[in-house]
Every structure is written in C-alpha cells, then in structure tokens.
Amino acid sequence: MTAAVEYDVVVLGAGPTGENVADRTRAAGLSTAVVESELVGGECSYWACIPSKAMLRPVIARSESRRVPGVRHAVQGPLDAAEVLAHRDEYVAHWKDDGQVGWLDSIGARLYRGHGRLHGHRKVVVEGPENEHHVLTARHAVAVCTGSRAVLPHLPGLAGARAWTSREATSARSVPGRLVVVGGGVVGSEMATAWQALGSRVTMLVRGKGLLPRLEPFVGEHVAEALTEAGATVRTNVSVAAVQRNGGGAPVTVVLEDGELIDADEVLFATGRAPRTEDIGLETVGLEPGSWLPVDDSCRVEGSEWLYAVGDVNRRALMTHQGKYQARIAGAAIAARAGHVPLLETDRWGAHSATADHDAVPQVVFTDPEAASVGLSLAEAEATGRRVRAVDYDLAAVAGAGLYADDYRGRARMVVDLDREIVLGATFVGPGVGELLHSATIAVAGEVPIDRLWHAVPAYPTISEVWLRLLETYRG
Structure with missing residues (x-):
C-alpha cells in the first residue's frame, strides 16, 4: 500500500530532539509528521541518559551516605543489584513507548513507524513494519534528528565477541562477574562506576593518559582515584589489539598490544560515536551518507533552504540537553521562515541562533x-x-x-x-x-x-x- 501525504514539517527521528522540534512546530500551527524506526523517546530515554542515571543514583547516594556521621554505619552493605536494575527498568517503561506515543498524539503530531529516507527535494519515504509505503512531502522543512550510534573499532575477533556498547551496558539484565571497559570517556567512566558498585570487578583500559580527557586534567585524576579506591583497576596508555570469545556463555579475552591477556565475562567498548545518517537518503539531496551534517546557528543544513539537522547529527554538542536546545531554536526558525511567527518577535531573544553550542555548553558526568x-x-x-x-x-x-x-x-x-x-x-x-x-x-x-x-x-x-x-x- 502506498500513501502520499503533505505536511508543513517532517521530522526524521523521535528522540528528545525530534520530539522538541515537533512540539515547537505544532505550537506554531504547522502540521507535523514524525518518523521513527525504533522507540519513540529515542536513545536517551531507553539506552543512555535515563537508564544510566537510574543505575548511578543508588551508587552515588550510598557513597555519599557512607561519609555522613550517624548514617554511615547503616549503609555499609552491598547494593541490592536486582532492585537497582528493576528500578532502572521502571524508569525506561520496560522499553515500551506507549507514554511517549501518547504525548506525540497530545500535541497533534502524526507518527509514522518505520524507516524513513530522504527522497529528493522536501520528500521523505517511509517503509513501515507491515510493508506500508508512505511518501511524505514537506511544504516548509524536513528536520533530520536521527542522533548518533556507538562505534566499535575494527579489531580481530570483535565482530563475533558479542561486545557491549552503551546500549548493552545500560540494559543488561544481570551483573557480570568481571567487566572490561575499553575507553575512558563519559560512557566508560560512568558505566565503570555503576557496574563496579553493583558487584562487577571492573578493569578500565584507556589509550590516553587519563580519564575524561575533554575536561580539565584534574577531573580525570579525581575520578580515577575514586574508582581505584572502590576496587576497580584503571590502566592508562594501553591499547587493545584483539578480542576473543568462543561461543555460548564463554568468557571473553581481551588481547593488549604487548600480548597480555585479560579475561572477563563481558567487555564494553565505549570508544566513540558516529551519526545515524548512513541510510537516510542523503545521497538524494547531494550529501554524503554516514556523514555529520554541518549547519548554521539555526540548525539549517549549509547550502539548503529546507533541510535541518538537529542534535547529535550536526556534531555541535552531543548531549541531550543541547539537542533539545537546538530543537527549540530550529522549531522557532522553521516557524518564522514559514511565516507562522513574526521573525522579529521570535528573534529578539536570539530565539533561532544556537549560540550556546559555541560558548556555554554544560555537562555533568555522573561518576563518583x-x-x-x-x-x-x-x-x-x-x-x-x-x-x-x-x-x-x-x-x-x-x-x-x-x-x-x-x-x-x-x-x-x-x-x-x-x-x-x-x-x-x-x-x-x-x-x-x-x-x-x-x-x-x-x-x-x-x-x-x-x-x-x-x-x-x-x-x-x-x-x-x-x-x-x-x-x-x-x-x-
């Protein structure tokens, strides 16, 4: 079945960024369609910010309580890992998106489930889960809000080793006895903190000189010291050469460049992210599939009058709150350019200029x-x-x-x-x-x-x- 429909705005991706674009364009009176291939709510809601913080909050609360007189003796026991993970599952709605879908309905946006691809000027084609074929035309704008994905390095044996990425690390059903974390950035540091406290014996393998290299050097020093005191092993200036796992429930072996072998039950690679733009039809509008999308301060793709790239895909600041900030900017810009909101009225506060992406990006790392x-x-x-x-x-x-x-x-x-x-x-x-x-x-x-x-x-x-x-x- 093929259906062709026209909207003022089409949003590719229903994570927090896409949801906020839709919210702003609908509030301005623009008809809006949202296309999502997975869960409405996106990476942050189900595999990143929300589950990781649900796992980390008990860790940090216990740690701080142990340093408060009158309370410390009451919190010396281990965390109840099963309860922590169950609480996490509640916070991600057991990976069901009914509530988020209801919210989209409440603002009057139309949800299309399936894989969406650009198909030339202002068009998006959606292949639905039951072979539906929708052709959506945008009168004013298409906003690409497809986010980013974890990147695994090209290492011998890794493809068959069932390594964790951030998704598995935040959704695992049980605590691994031994966990190797490859990478010392935010994801690696937070997940090492969480799983060490939940009962894993964590070994961190970091190529550089220390943890959290994008922050001031003293930050990584404090976090590494605390992780070591908690029982984790933090090794810097080491590189992984290969990974080995022999099927079933077998342990995984991480091979270092000097030939040293480290055995574990699971290995997490937290080694970077790439844009989810490899199969969204960028080639049909003269752009390179799989690329980051450069934009101006209104999040409009450079050289285009109708295509926007909002959130992680533009690589300005890969954080949920910045994606939502950009969405408010882009939504205001789309509405103004569509003539639904006076340009001067929305721009007197810099409403469609994402200046904070340059000078004032805030970030919290929820380690201990x-x-x-x-x-x-x-x-x-x-x-x-x-x-x-x-x-x-x-x-x-x-x-x-x-x-x-x-x-x-x-x-x-x-x-x-x-x-x-x-x-x-x-x-x-x-x-x-x-x-x-x-x-x-x-x-x-x-x-x-x-x-x-x-x-x-x-x-x-x-x-x-x-x-x-x-x-x-x-x-x-």
Whole structure:
C-alpha cells in the first residue's frame, strides 16, 4: 500500500530532539509528521541518559551516605543489584513507548513507524513494519534528528565477541562477574562506576593518559582515584589489539598490544560515536551518507533552504540537553521562515541562533565523584589567543563541603578572560557538584562581569560558597 501525504514539517527521528522540534512546530500551527524506526523517546530515554542515571543514583547516594556521621554505619552493605536494575527498568517503561506515543498524539503530531529516507527535494519515504509505503512531502522543512550510534573499532575477533556498547551496558539484565571497559570517556567512566558498585570487578583500559580527557586534567585524576579506591583497576596508555570469545556463555579475552591477556565475562567498548545518517537518503539531496551534517546557528543544513539537522547529527554538542536546545531554536526558525511567527518577535531573544553550542555548553558526568563543566577549559581558552587566567580552589576548604560529607575531596576552576573580565569556563569535581553547574552556565552564557558576580551572594553554608572563594582568589 502506498500513501502520499503533505505536511508543513517532517521530522526524521523521535528522540528528545525530534520530539522538541515537533512540539515547537505544532505550537506554531504547522502540521507535523514524525518518523521513527525504533522507540519513540529515542536513545536517551531507553539506552543512555535515563537508564544510566537510574543505575548511578543508588551508587552515588550510598557513597555519599557512607561519609555522613550517624548514617554511615547503616549503609555499609552491598547494593541490592536486582532492585537497582528493576528500578532502572521502571524508569525506561520496560522499553515500551506507549507514554511517549501518547504525548506525540497530545500535541497533534502524526507518527509514522518505520524507516524513513530522504527522497529528493522536501520528500521523505517511509517503509513501515507491515510493508506500508508512505511518501511524505514537506511544504516548509524536513528536520533530520536521527542522533548518533556507538562505534566499535575494527579489531580481530570483535565482530563475533558479542561486545557491549552503551546500549548493552545500560540494559543488561544481570551483573557480570568481571567487566572490561575499553575507553575512558563519559560512557566508560560512568558505566565503570555503576557496574563496579553493583558487584562487577571492573578493569578500565584507556589509550590516553587519563580519564575524561575533554575536561580539565584534574577531573580525570579525581575520578580515577575514586574508582581505584572502590576496587576497580584503571590502566592508562594501553591499547587493545584483539578480542576473543568462543561461543555460548564463554568468557571473553581481551588481547593488549604487548600480548597480555585479560579475561572477563563481558567487555564494553565505549570508544566513540558516529551519526545515524548512513541510510537516510542523503545521497538524494547531494550529501554524503554516514556523514555529520554541518549547519548554521539555526540548525539549517549549509547550502539548503529546507533541510535541518538537529542534535547529535550536526556534531555541535552531543548531549541531550543541547539537542533539545537546538530543537527549540530550529522549531522557532522553521516557524518564522514559514511565516507562522513574526521573525522579529521570535528573534529578539536570539530565539533561532544556537549560540550556546559555541560558548556555554554544560555537562555533568555522573561518576563518583561527580564532574561538571561549562564553557572553555584552560587549554581551550588559551588556544583562542585570548589573555586568560585559571583560578583554582580546593572545594574541601568550603564550609558547606565539610557539612555535606566527611573527607570531602574536590576542586573548582574558573577560567577568566583578563581583558573583558568575564568567566569563559568553569569546572568542578566533587560530590554534589552537578548542582553548581547552572549558576556557572548563567555566568558564562550571560557574560556576567566579574564585578557583578561579587554581588551574587552564595548562601551559607552551601558548597556554592566556592564562587566567593574563587572571586577572592582571582582578586588576590
């Protein structure tokens, strides 16, 4: 059966980014179709942010409670892994998307299940699960919101080794006795934290000098130290040469470049991501299949008047909250260009210019301890050629930190533009620092002068008092 239908907007991908594009275009009165080949809600809802944080929250809560007088003796036992995993399953709705589908219905968007491909100018062809064939034409815009996928390296034996990627790591039904984690980025560090606490003996294998290399160097040092104290083995400057597994429930053997063998029950490769654009018809509009899609600050694909690429696929900032931010920008831009919302009305706040992707991207890494950053690191700021200075402070010296937990360990860094006297970036590592991040984001995104930050008084005794200490240190 073939059906041809016309909409104002067609959205490829119903993850958080695609959902938010649809929400904004529907709110502007534009008819909108959404195409999804898997679960409505996407990677974040079922295999990334939500399940991983559901697994990590008990880990972090127990760890912090063990450092609080009057509570520590009550939480010395192991985590109930079965209960943690069951709680995770509830949070991902047991991998059913009825609730998300209901939400799409509530905003008046039309859902097409199946594989969608571009088919030339403003057209999308959808092959449904029961051989339905839909041809969708977009009057104004097609938004590609297909996200990214985990990448496995080309290693001998890996194809048949049933290695975990981030999806298996966040959806596994039982705790592996021994887990090797290859990669020291966010996914590797978070999953090592979770599974070590749930009962695995974790070995991390990292090619570089340390964990979380995109953050300030001291962050990875704190996280590696904590993982080691928890019982994990963290090995840096090592490379994997091959993987071996002989069928059934056999253990897996990881072969290092020097010939050393490491046996485990499971191996997780957290070694990067690629755009999910390899089979969405990019070649029919003059673009390369499998490529990242360069866009302008409204998320419109360079050289196109109607094609948008929003979220991970444009490679500006591979985080759910940034994808949702871009979706709000793109939705406003599409509506304005369609004439449904006055351009000046929506743009007076920069409503269709995704400037935060350049200067103020916030990120929390939910390890134990947490890490949080926004804006530029010291190295990144120096690379721009500006006169900058890093101001560091020991978080343990803040009164609120000692009250938060005994033996509090952490560090804060503020990167200042010396000529403009504004904050270019801030990084924190320590228990509970994720809640410090939005104040830092406001300071960076708002380009708040240092002289004004003096008048943002932190409540006492909270960890937020570190802002006062950073400013005092800067002034000397």
